[in-house]
Amino acid sequence: xxxxxxxxxxxxxxxxxxxxxxxxxxxxxxxxxxxxxxxxxxxxxxxxxxxxxxxxxxxxxxxxxxxxxxxxxxxxxxxxxxxxxxxxxxxxxxxxxxxxxxxxxxxxxxxxxxxxxxxxxxxxxxxxxxxxxxxxxxxxxxxxxxxxxxxxxxxxxxxxxxxxxxxxxxxxxxxxxxxxxxxxxxxxxxxxxxxxxxxxxxxxxxxxxxxxxxxxxxxxxxxxxxxxxxxxxxxxxxxxxxxxxxxxxxxxxxxxxxxxxxxxxxxxxxxxxxxxxxxxxxxxxxxxxxxxxxxxxxxxxxxxxxxxxxxxxxxxxxxxxxxxxxxxxxxxxxxxxxxxxxxxxxxxxxxxxxxxxxxxxxxxxxxxxxxxxxxxxxxxxxxxxxxxxxxxxxxxxxxxxxxxxxxxxxxxxxxxxxxxxxxxxxxxxxxxxxxxxxxxxxxxxxxxxxxxxxxxxxxxxxxxxxxxxxxxxxxxxxxxxxxxxxxxxxxxxxxxxxxxxxxxxxxxxxxxxxxxxxxxxxxxxxxxxxxxxxxxxxxxxxxxxxxxxxxxxxxxxxxxxxxxxxxxxxxxxxxxxxxxxxxxxxxxxxxxxxxxxxxxxxxxxxxxxxxxxxxxxxxxxxxxxxxxxxxxxxxxxxxxxxxxxxxxxxxxxxxxxxxxxxxxxxxxxxxxxxxxxxxxxxxxxxx
Numbered sequence: 001x002x003x004x005x006x007x008x009x010x011x012x013x014x015x016x017x018x019x020x021x022x023x024x025x026x027x028x029x030x031x032x033x034x035x036x037x038x039x040x041x042x043x044x045x046x047x048x049x050x051x052x053x054x055x056x057x058x059x060x061x062x063x064x065x066x067x068x069x070x071x072x073x074x075x076x077x078x079x080x081x082x083x084x085x086x087x088x089x090x091x092x093x094x095x096x097x098x099x100x101x102x103x104x105x106x107x108x109x110x111x112x113x114x115x116x117x118x119x120x121x122x123x124x125x126x127x128x129x130x131x132x133x134x135x136x137x138x139x140x141x142x143x144x145x146x147x148x149x150x151x152x153x154x155x156x157x158x159x160x161x162x163x164x165x166x167x168x169x170x171x172x173x174x175x176x177x178x179x180x181x182x183x184x185x186x187x188x189x190x191x192x193x194x195x196x197x198x199x200x201x202x203x204x205x206x207x208x209x210x211x212x213x214x215x216x217x218x219x220x221x222x223x224x225x226x227x228x229x230x231x232x233x234x235x236x237x238x239x240x241x242x243x244x245x246x247x248x249x250x251x252x253x254x255x256x257x258x259x260x261x262x263x264x265x266x267x268x269x270x271x272x273x274x275x276x277x278x279x280x281x282x283x284x285x286x287x288x289x290x291x292x293x294x295x296x297x298x299x300x301x302x303x304x305x306x307x308x309x310x311x312x313x314x315x316x317x318x319x320x321x322x323x324x325x326x327x328x329x330x331x332x333x334x335x336x337x338x339x340x341x342x343x344x345x346x347x348x349x350x351x352x353x354x355x356x357x358x359x360x361x362x363x364x365x366x367x368x369x370x371x372x373x374x375x376x377x378x379x380x381x382x383x384x385x386x387x388x389x390x391x392x393x394x395x396x397x398x399x400x401x402x403x404x405x406x407x408x409x410x411x412x413x414x415x416x417x418x419x420x421x422x423x424x425x426x427x428x429x430x431x432x433x434x435x436x437x438x439x440x441x442x443x444x445x446x447x448x449x450x451x452x453x454x455x456x457x458x459x460x461x462x463x464x465x466x467x468x469x470x471x472x473x474x475x476x477x478x479x480x481x482x483x484x485x486x487x488x489x490x491x492x493x494x495x496x497x498x499x500x501x502x503x504x505x506x507x508x509x510x511x512x513x514x515x516x517x518x519x520x521x522x523x524x525x526x527x528x529x530x531x532x533x534x535x536x537x538x539x540x541x542x543x544x545x546x547x548x549x550x551x552x553x554x555x556x557x558x559x560x561x562x563x564x565x566x567x568x569x570x571x572x573x574x575x576x577x578x579x580x581x582x583x584x585x586x587x588x589x590x591x592x593x594x595x596x597x598x599x600x601x602x603x604x605x606x607x608x609x610x611x612x613x614x615x616x617x618x619x620x621x622x623x624x625x626x627x628x629x630x631x632x633x634x635x636x637x638x639x640x641x642x643x644x645x646x647x648x649x650x651x652x653x654x655x656x657x658x659x660x661x662x663x664x665x666x667x668x669x670x671x672x673x674x675x676x677x678x679x680x681x682x683x684x685x686x687x
Contacts, residue, residue, distance in 0.1 A: 046088055050081040060097070063089050067101055071108060083116045095123035114140065118150045125158030133158050147178070153186045160193025168193055184210070188221045195228025200237070203228060217249060223257045230264035238264060255281070259292040266299030274299055275308075287319070294326045301334030309334070322354070329361045336369035344369050360386070364397040371404025379404055392424075399431050406439025411448075414439055428459070434466050441474030449474060469512045476520030488517060509540070515547045522555040530555055546572070550583040557590025565590055581607070585618045592625025597634070600625050616647050623649075 124133035159168035187210040194203040229238040258281040265274035300309035335344035370379035405414035433456040440449035475484035521530035556565035591600035619642040626635035
C-alpha cells in the first residue's frame with residue numbers, strides 16, 4: 001500500500017481483501033482509460049484531516065487507496081470526508097477521476113449533499129460534459145436539495161465556456177426566482193462570457209446592475225471588461241473604465257489591466273499615450289511584466305522608434321525580465337522592414353544561446369530579410385531548415401519566399417513553391433496569386449499571368465483591388481494600354497449594373513488604380529485622357545497623392561506647359577502633400593529640356609533646403625541640362641558635387657562629361673575629374 005492510512009477499522013478477511021483489491025483496480029482501470037498521463041505534476045502533496053485522523057496524500061495513488069479504504073470502512077465516513085478527498089483530487093486536476101469516484105459512491109448509496117454535488121458539477125464542466133452537469137442540477141432539485149450560489153455560478157461558467165452565453169443569461173435570471181442571489185463571482189463569470197462573445201455593452205450593463213444591487217466589483221471584475229473592450233478595439237472605453245475603477249470604486253488596477261490597455265493603445269498607433277500610461281503605472285508602484293514590455297517594444301518598433309525600443313529592452317534585462325520569442329520577433333521583424341538586416345541577423349544568432357527557440361514568425365521574418373537583400377539561397381536554406389527544427393512554414397512564410405522569387409524574376413521557382421504549398425495542405429490566398437501574377441508581368445509573360453488569374457477565380461478566390469492594380473500595371477508596362485482601359489471601365493460600373501460573369505465587377509478603383517492609368521496614358525503621349533482621369537478623381541471621392549502629382553507634372557512638362565507644371569508643384573503644399581525626390585527631379589527635367597537650367601538649379605537648391613536627398617537621376621538630369629546649353633563648367637560643378645555626396649555616376653554620364661571636356665580642349669580638367677572620381681570611390685570602398 002502506498003497510502004499511509006490511519007485509524008480505519010477495516011475487516012481483513014480474504015473475501016473482503018479481494019473485494020477491496022478489485023475496487024481499487026477498477027478505479028485505476030477507469031483512470032487509465034480516461035487518460036494516459038497523470039496531470040498531478042503541480043501537486044505538492046497534502047495532509048488531509050478526516051474524522052478518522054490525518055492522512056498523507058502525496059499523489060494520485062495515495063488518493064485512490066484512501067478512497068478504497070473509506071468505502072470499505074464501517075461505519076462509512078461522512079459525506080464531508082468524501083468531499084474533502086474529492087477536493088484534493090480536483091486540485092490534482094483530475095476531474096475525470098472525481099466523476100468515477102462519485103459513481104462508486106452512488107453505487108454504495110452514499111447520500112451526497114449540495115457541496116458534493118457542486119464538486120461533481122464542476123468536474124462535469126471541466127470535462128466538457130455540460131449535459132451531465134445540467135442533469136446533476138436537475139437531480140439536486142428532485143432530491144429536495146437547494147442549489148446555492150456556487151451551484152449556479154459553476155453552471156454559468158460551464159455554459160459560458162461552451163459559448164452558450166444566451167442560455168447562461170436565462171439561467172442567471174432564474175436565480176432570482178429562488179432564494180439564492182448572485183454574488184460578485186457570479187456577475188463576473190457572466191461578464192466574462194459576454195466579453196468573450198464581444199457583447200461588451202451587455203457586460204457593462206451587468207456591471208452597473210451589480211453595483212445597484214450593492215455588490216462592489218473587484219479587480220478581476222474590472223479586468224474582465226477592460227480586456228473585452230481592448231479586444232474589441234474600444235480603447236477609449238477601456239481607459240474610461242480604468243479611471244472609474246480608480247476614482248469611483250477606489251480599486252488599484254494591476255499590471256494585467258494596465259498591460260491590456262497599453263497593448264490596445266499601441267495597436268491603435270497611439271504610442272505616446274501608451275508611453276504615458278506605461279510611465280503612470282510605474283509611478284503608482286505597478287511594475288511592467290514581460291507582456292507589457294513586449295507590447296511597448298512592438299509599438300515602438302512599428303513606429304520606427306528604435307532607440308526607445310532598445311532602451312526598453314535594456315530596462316527589461318536590468319529588471320531581470322528575460323525577453324521571450326515575442327520580444328525577439330518584434331525586434332527582428334522591425335529591423336528587417338527598416339532594411340537593418342545586419343542587426344536582425346545579430347538578434348537571430350543571439351536567440352538560441354539565450355535558450356529562446358525561434359518559431360514560424362521568426363523564420364518568416366528572416367526569410368523576408370534575406371529576400372530583400374537578394375540572398376535567395378540563404379532564404380531557401382532557412383525555409384527548409386525550419387522543418388528540421390520542428391517548425392512548419394505557414395502561409396505567410398510561403399508567400400514571403402514566393403515574393404522573393406518573383407522579385408528576382410525566378411517565377412518558375414515561385415510556381416514550384418505554390419505547388420509545394422498545396423501538397424502540404426495549405427491553401428493559397430489572394431496575396432499568393434497577386435504576387436505570382438505580378439511576377440509573370442515582370443518577365444513579360446502576360447498569357448501566364450491571365451491563366452493564373454483564371455486559376456485563382458476557379459479556386460473560389462475573388463480578385464481584390466491589389467489584383468486589379470497588378471493586372472492594370474502589367475498591361476500598361478507591356479504595351480497593352482487599350483486592354484487596361486477596358487478593364488478599368490468594367491471596374492467603374494455601378495453595383496446595379498454588375499455582370500456576375502466578370503471577376504472585376506464591384507472592385508472599387510483606388511488612388512493606385514488612377515496613378516497606374518494616368519502614368520500609362522502619359523507614357524503613351526495621351527495627356528488629355530490622363531487629364532480627364534485626374535479631374536475625375538475628386539468626383540469619385542479619391543484624393544490624389546504625391547505619385548499622382550508627380551505624373552501630372554511630368555505630363556505637363558512633356559506638353560511644354562511648364563507654368564502649369566510649376567503651379568501644380570507649388571499647390572501640393574496647400575493640399576498637405578510634400579513633393580518627393582521624384583517630383584523635384586521631374587520638374588527639374590522639364591526645366592532643363594526647355595533650356596531653363598537656372599530654374600532647374602534653383603529647384604535643386606530648394607531640394608537641399610527641404611532636406612530631400614538628390615539621387616543619381618537628379619544629378620544626371622542637371623548635368624545634361626548644363627551640357628545642353630553649352631555650360632560645361634556648370635555641368636562639371638554638379639558632377640563634382642555628385643561625387644562629393646557619395647552618389648556615383650554611370651558610365652554614360654562619365655563618357656559624356658569627358659567628351660564635353662575634350663571638345664573644349666580641357667584635358668587637364670578631364671584628368672583631374674577622373675582622379676577625383678577614383679579617389680572618392682577608393683575611400684568609399686576602403687581601397
